[in-house]
Amino acid sequence: MTAFTSVRRTALGALTIIAGALLVAPAQAQNFPISGGQRATAQQVSERGIPLSELAPNAPDSYTVKRGDTLWGISGMYLLRPYRWPELWGMNLQSIANPHLIFPGQTLYLDKTGGYARLTTSRPGMTETVRVSPRTRTESLSDNALPTLKPHLIEPFLVEPLVVDAQVLQQAPRIVATTEQRVLMASGDRAYVRGDAAAPLRAEAGEPRHYRVFRDAVALKDPVTGEVLGYEAQYLGKAELVRGESFEDTPNSKGGYTAEYVPATVDLTAAKEEIRAGDRLLPAPARVFTSYTPRAPQVDIDARVVSIYGGSAVAYAAQNQVVAINLGIQDGVEAGHVLNIVSNGERIKDSTDGGKAMIKLPSETNGTAMVFRTFDRVSYALILEIRNGVRVGDRMVNPQ
Incomplete structure (x- = not known):
């Protein structure tokens, strides 16, 4: 939730960026990890800015953040090396306590006096008073805050590639048949699945209902040593459990009943590729929204x-x-x-x-x-x- 109240903005030194009267309730604010080293670097930089030699050659004198921008793109706009994110954050430290909460509409001004570069949302040397009428507006911060990268580039890969041990996929429930005995299946088709005897598919409360469909796991070998590091399973699509595995009593030739095994039923809700008998199901993980902080590793890689x-x-x-x-x-x-x-x-x-x-x-x-x-x-x-x-x-x- 954001609350806009009357506020007076002043230039608190050439470095300061005042984000306006945007207040983020603690329960709503995004809480991404910031290391002590990153915070210390940002604090040091915030005292005077960064040397002009660290600026990108075409760093703009002013820039208004637009919807569709990314933190990586803005870092690259101002810095020679975009991964030096703490320096960019340091240039904004006094007003942006959480660097992940940068929003469209903010205008950045570049001050290059004294041999150091600083940013401000007020033109350098000017004092600005802004008065607005009190009001309350509710909106999703996760929708408005700038992402580090364009989400569509990596979102599919957050669920698609799966690195597993050799036996994980072999022991996962497998598709055994489909309606009308089709060989290949697509989104909208119904399929039947058989689980491991020790862990059958159940449609009970607390059990997974949404699954991802995978095919043969391919060995990922270290190109230097030849060692197998894991197995990458090929992502095919999604499935939803309709009915769990069960046993059904059917009449037999002796006038009695025989308990016969009945596989689970799933509906294929999405298909990246054609799905067939033998493909495996693994529970779909909960969807998470992640913001990545670009940074250099602290260990040798x-x-x-x-x-x-x-x-x-x-x-x-x-x-x-x-x-x-x-x-x-x-x-x-x-x-x-x-x-x-x-x-x-x-x-x-x-x-x-x-x-x-x-x-x-x-x-x-x-x-x-x-x-x-x-x-x-x-x-x-x-x-x-x-x-x-x-x-x-x-x-x-x-x-x-």
Whole structure:
């Protein structure tokens, strides 16, 4: 809930950004983690701003935040290295206690006096008094606050790629048949599912009713050691449980009844690809809304690209595509970590040498990626910027 009351805004030094009379009730405010290091860096920067050398060459003198903007985009607009988010936050520290709560309509002014850059919502050197009539308005902060990245780029991958142990998918309930004995199924079709004997599907209170459909898990192998890091299951669609597994008494030839097994019934509510008998079901996780804080890792990262999401036929990943890397939670990788992509130098034949010697070209920084989903030994990263295509085996390291 936001409450707008009469307020006097003054320029509290060249750095200050006053966000207006926006008050966020504690129960409604988003509460995303901010590390002590990030807060300390922001506090230090807020005292005088950042050196002009750290500004992006075309940093605008003023900018009005628009719907559709992202925190990453605004960081890149003002800073040479967008992942240096604490510095951008430090430029806003006195008025934006939570950097995730930046809203469309705020105008930022850039002050570059004294060799340091600072931001303010009032033109530098001016004192502004704003009077508005008291009123109350209710709206969703999660809908208005700027996201770090454009949500449509990563939302599908928050549920699609699933890294599991070898036996998890093999023991999951499987589709055994469909109505009219169809071979292939799509959204809107009804299917029948058989669960594990030790954990049958039940349509009882407290049991899952919504499932995701997966197919064969593909081994994710470390490109350096060849070790299997996990198995990536292929996401196919969604299903809703209609009836659980049961037994039904049917007449037999001896004049009695025999209890016969009856599989569970599900309706396919969405299908990314055609679904068939043998595909597996796993409970759908609760939907969560996540804001990612772009930042450099606090630990040394030297990862390799394990796979390009989208199938084995994809040889190169481009901007806004997703790749898996060979480090995960146990290696200190966290959602929000920004990494430099380093392309391996190719081995070529030196045509200028009489002996046609083979030489290796140097590896080159090729772009930037941000981790957005982590598992124990594997993580998924979105490619934010790229010069040339990313291949399996390319490195991802701490940004410089």
